[in-house]
Amino acid sequence: MLNYKNHSEKISLIKEDKLSLRENVSFFLDNIKRNSNLNAYNFVFDDCLMQTSSIEQKIKNGSAGKLAGMVIAIKDVLAIKQQPLTCSSNILRDFIPTYTATAVQKLIDADAIIIGKTNCDEFAMGSSNENSAFGAVLNPVDKSRVPGGSSGGSAAAVAASLCDASLGTDTGGSIRQPAAFCGIYGLKPTYGRVSRYGLTAFASSFDTIGPFARNVEDIALVLSVISGYDEKDSTSFRTDVPDFITKLNSIKKFRIGLPKEYFAEGLNEEIHNAIFEKVEYLKKQGFEITEIELPHTEYSISAYYILTTAEASSNLARFDGARYGFRSKEDKNLLNMYVNSRSEGFGNEIKRRIMLGTYVLSSGYYDAYYRKAQKVRRLLKQDFDKAFEKVDLILTPTTPTTAFKIGEKTSDPLEMYLGDIYTTSANLAGIPGINIPIGKDKQGLPIGMQVMANQFDEVTLLSVAQIFNLSE
Amino acid sequence: MSVTRKEVEYIAQLARLRFKDEELENFTSQLNEILSYVDKLNELDTENVEPLSHPVEEFNKFRDDELKPSIEREEALKNAPDRTDEFFKVPKVINKE
Numbered sequence: 169m170l171n172y173k174n175h176s177e178k179i180s181l182i183k184e185d186k187l188s189l190r191e192n193v194s195f196f197l198d199n200i201k202r203n204s205n206l207n208a209y210n211f212v213f214d215d216c217l218m219q220t221s222s223i224e225q226k227i228k229n230g231s232a233g234k235l236a237g238m239v240i241a242i243k244d245v246l247a248i249k250q251q252p253l254t255c256s257s258n259i260l261r262d263f264i265p266t267y268t269a270t271a272v273q274k275l276i277d278a279d280a281i282i283i284g285k286t287n288c289d290e291f292a293m294g295s296s297n298e299n300s301a302f303g304a305v306l307n308p309v310d311k312s313r314v315p316g317g318s319s320g321g322s323a324a325a326v327a328a329s330l331c332d333a334s335l336g337t338d339t340g341g342s343i344r345q346p347a348a349f350c351g352i353y354g355l356k357p358t359y360g361r362v363s364r365y366g367l368t369a370f371a372s373s374f375d376t377i378g379p380f381a382r383n384v385e386d387i388a389l390v391l392s393v394i395s396g397y398d399e400k401d402s403t404s405f406r407t408d409v410p411d412f413i414t415k416l417n418s419i420k421k422f423r424i425g426l427p428k429e430y431f432a433e434g435l436n437e438e439i440h441n442a443i444f445e446k447v448e449y450l451k452k453q454g455f456e457i458t459e460i461e462l463p464h465t466e467y468s469i470s471a472y473y474i475l476t477t478a479e480a481s482s483n484l485a486r487f488d489g490a491r492y493g494f495r496s497k498e499d500k501n502l503l504n505m506y507v508n509s510r511s512e513g514f515g516n517e518i519k520r521r522i523m524l525g526t527y528v529l530s531s532g533y534y535d536a537y538y539r540k541a542q543k544v545r546r547l548l549k550q551d552f553d554k555a556f557e558k559v560d561l562i563l564t565p566t567t568p569t570t571a572f573k574i575g576e577k578t579s580d581p582l583e584m585y586l587g588d589i590y591t592t593s594a595n596l597a598g599i600p601g602i603n604i605p606i607g608k609d610k611q612g613l614p615i616g617m618q619v620m621a622n623q624f625d626e627v628t629l630l631s632v633a634q635i636f637n638l639s640e
Numbered sequence: 641m642s643v644t645r646k647e648v649e650y651i652a653q654l655a656r657l658r659f660k661d662e663e664l665e666n667f668t669s670q671l672n673e674i675l676s677y678v679d680k681l682n683e684l685d686t687e688n689v690e691p692l693s694h695p696v697e698e699f700n701k702f703r704d705d706e707l708k709p710s711i712e713r714e715e716a717l718k719n720a721p722d723r724t725d726e727f728f729k730v731p732k733v734i735n736k737e
Binding site for chain 1: 657
């Protein structure tokens with residue numbers, strides 16, 4: 169089993185010869201096999217064992233990178249050169265990228281060990297990891313339930329100790345919600361903090377890449393490595409990357425806001441109570457807690473699904489069977505080749521979203537839907553701007569319920585969308601958010617608490633998460 | 641607003657997708673359910689609100705126009721479903737008639 173709490177302890181154990189990196193990686197590989205029924209991985213890189221001796225050497229002679237020996241799994245929407253990239257879709261089943269995503273390259277350059285690629289909802293569209301050409305992922309806490317989505321494999325892999333940490337992506341909650349359902353930490357960074365180069369685009373003005381881990385120190389460590397400007401992504405932000413690790417314990421008495429709209433009807437009572445217990449704890453620690461308003465919250469799901477499906481319908485236009493990906497055998501003429509390749513290659517949820525997105529962008533409906541939603545996006549952003557004049561952090565539930573049963577919501581797409589009520593706003597406003605596991609409900613299912621901060625203020629976000637990490 | 645089955649067929653054509661009859665029925669009712677939900681946005685007066693297309697508003701980033709190596713042709717063709725020596729191959733576009 170694992171006898172370290174976080175990566176810095178792991179490094180110390182390796183230096184003191186109390187832990188062999190080779191045995192550690194073998195443990196993970198065996199554990200993945202033992203738990204293959206979870207279906208967390210699309211691909212496992214068994215040959216990563218070969219890297220262990222040189223990295224162990226580097227750790228011992230002091231020349232190792234910041235993530236030396238950290239065993240990391242990558243959501244299968246990020247490109248790694250010469251390894252499959254499927255996005256859990258049949259349309260990319262045999263695709264091998266010719267380059268590596270910047271976020272993954274930075275992990276490799278920091279001497280992390282990449283152990284495999286994790287299952288997810290097809291093209292990261294979904295909230296349950298049931299929309300995958302590789303089949304559903306099971307929640308390691310209760311195998312009759314979903315792990316959440318779309319980064320369900322990345323969350324399940326961390327929760328079940330099938331790796332030290334993982335990368336996921338978050339367009340409307342796809343890191344925070346599965347982290348909540350699986351009982352681990354998951355951070356969605358500020359939009360533009362991490363380069364999207366090599367990430368298969370879903371909704372380009374919403375997509376972010378972030379880490380999952382079982383502790384806050386490792387979240388901070390991975391974030392510090394993957395962050396930063398990249399000339400290959402013009403939307404990555406030219407700003408200094410703070411030292412997230414050393415600032416973890418610089419706790420000030422932050423002002424924390426509770427938006428009343430997030431505690432209204434529809435929130436499970438056990439989640440409500442668990443969060444207010446933590447609020448009381450923070451009050452006792454001397455934090456100033458105030459009720460705030462985010463009045464446009466009830467419009468976030470509508471704006472989110474109009475804008476992201478519009479962006480998705482444009483982004484997925486590139487999958488036409490011409491240059492890469494699946495090509496239908498029914499390809500008598502060019503138009504048929506496009507139509508048949510797409511109709512046979514994409515799953516149902518992808519088609520539903522392409523249809524919705526094409527509709528809201530089509531002539532006659534553009535102003536009524538797409539432009540309207542962009543205006544509402546500004547109103548939602550302004551809600552947050554006003555709130556952050558009064559408070560440093562916003563504390564909410566991550567999800568309205570704990571993990572639901574597999575199959576429970578598959579026949580009702582709208583009901584599935586409504587479950588994203590607490591997470592989509594952060595993506596509309598581009599702000600960072602983290603899931604903090606705060607306990608379990610009566611059925612033993614993990615409860616998640618979300619904390620959001622202003623753009624580029626992950627330092628404050630992580631330091632409040634650290635309070636709960638240390639109090640565990 | 642609601643969509644008819646005929647409109648859904650038209651959208652499918654725009655999106656280069658094809659559906660079976662029962663799928664069309666299903667999509668029409670699901671799209672209508674979703675559209676009637678998002679109609680909620682019309683409760684808001686947005687007359688004087690500027691659309692927001694990007695959460696982190698920034699100016700254009702310029703870079704020098706320098707020649708740099710990029711992906712080799714052979715690499716680019718590796719994932720092609722069909723190819724000739726130098727090109728992606730697709731079904732005939734122009735027919736002699």
